[in-house]
Amino acid sequence: MQIKAVASALAIASLAAAAVPTTGVAHVKNADGVDIKFVFTTVPKGLNVTITGKGLTIAKRVLATGYDYHVHVKPVTNGNCSSTGGHLDPTNVTTAKPCDPKNLTLCQTGDLAGKFGNFMGTEDGVLPFTDYIDTQLKFEGDANNTIIGRSIVIHNNGTRIACADIITEGSATPTSGTDAPKTTSGAVKLAGSLALSGVVAFMMLAL
Numbered sequence: 217m218q219i220k221a222v223a224s225a226l227a228i229a230s231l232a233a234a235a236v237p238t239t240g241v242a243h244v245k246n247a248d249g250v251d252i253k254f255v256f257t258t259v260p261k262g263l264n265v266t267i268t269g270k271g272l273t274i275a276k277r278v279l280a281t282g283y284d285y286h287v288h289v290k291p292v293t294n295g296n297c298s299s300t301g302g303h304l305d306p307t308n309v310t311t312a313k314p315c316d317p318k319n320l321t322l323c324q325t326g327d328l329a330g331k332f333g334n335f336m337g338t339e340d341g342v343l344p345f346t347d348y349i350d351t352q353l354k355f356e357g358d359a360n361n362t363i364i365g366r367s368i369v370i371h372n373n374g375t376r377i378a379c380a381d382i383i384t385e386g387s388a389t390p391t392s393g394t395d396a397p398k399t400t401s402g403a404v405k406l407a408g409s410l411a412l413s414g415v416v417a418f419m420m421l422a423l
């Protein structure tokens with residue numbers, strides 16, 4: 217009886233956890249050696265963003281100001297970074313005025329480079345460990361605001377050199393809003409159902 221109660225509690229906790237993800241990952245790679253992992257984790261003030269990886273060299277950098285990068289509104293179709301649409305900008309800031317990290321009302325929500333600085337590149341391409349809290353990014357909220365179902369794109373003087381979908385835990389996919397992503401990730405659903413089937417298997421063992 218006790219085991220069954222624990223198993224049920226676990227099943228309920230697992231369903232609740234699936235509703236709003238707490239972690240998202242974008243693994244940005246290209247054929248030219250870019251291999252960078254963005255991890256988004258929920259913290260009280262927003263999302264904790266950690267960035268690790270390699271492939272951004274000073275030699276390939278077109279501008280001395282570095283490589284900029286953003287959250288784009290749509291997921292990647294067929295590996296084509298141009299398919300991701302524009303920057304996530306639910307408050308319609310546009311790029312008319314440059315982002316000011318001290319005044320976020322001037323920053324597009326998706327303009328991570330504008331808020332926290334460009335990647336400058338290094339001799340060997342290895343990125344210094346990067347970690348910051350972004351108070352505008354969120355998993356929750358309406359379809360215009362969430363970063364669920366969107367992508368990360370890295371630019372080199374405007375050219376989109378590498379991109380990847382933000383894959384989250386759970387399945388809280390936005391369904392409405394002008395900028396709502398049009399497709400959902402199969403990987404997200406699969407991960408959710410695998411987690412759930414694990415709990416079900418445990419419950420059956422307990423019986």
Ligand SMILES: *[C@@H]1O[C@H](CO)[C@@H](O)[C@H](O)[C@H]1NC(C)=O
Nearest residue numbers: 257259264265266347348349
């Ligand atoms: C953000 O994540 C990094 C890496 O896991 C961790 O070291 C850091 O303490 C986290 N920051 C907050 C505010 O949770």
Ligand SMILES: *[C@@H]1O[C@H](CO)[C@@H](O)[C@H](O)[C@H]1NC(C)=O
Nearest residue numbers: 293294296297298299300301
């Ligand atoms: C990539 O996406 C853009 C924008 O949707 C489109 O115009 C272009 O034709 C696509 N390129 C390829 C090779 O599919």
Ligand SMILES: *[C@@H]1O[C@H](CO)[C@@H](O)[C@H](O)[C@H]1NC(C)=O
Nearest residue numbers: 305306307308309310312394
């Ligand atoms: C965004 O701002 C531009 C320029 O100020 C304006 O023309 C446009 O209608 C706005 N779009 C939305 C969706 O508010």
Ligand SMILES: *[C@@H]1O[C@H](CO)[C@@H](O)[C@H](O)[C@H]1NC(C)=O
Nearest residue numbers: 313316318319320321322323
């Ligand atoms: C932030 O920018 C907005 C829009 O330009 C401006 O109205 C506001 O005064 C600025 N706030 C601060 C604290 O500078």
Ligand SMILES: *[C@@H]1O[C@H](CO)[C@@H](O)[C@H](O)[C@H]1NC(C)=O
Nearest residue numbers: 277278279280372373374375
């Ligand atoms: C950067 O891109 C712009 C616009 O495409 C182009 O005019 C400029 O020449 C490029 N800069 C360099 C240094 O290649």
Ligand SMILES: *[C@@H]1O[C@H](CO)[C@@H](O)[C@H](O)[C@H]1NC(C)=O
Nearest residue numbers: 306358359360392393394395
């Ligand atoms: C998304 O933004 C558009 C235009 O800014 C607005 O009309 C719409 O109501 C928003 N959607 C949600 C779900 O808030």
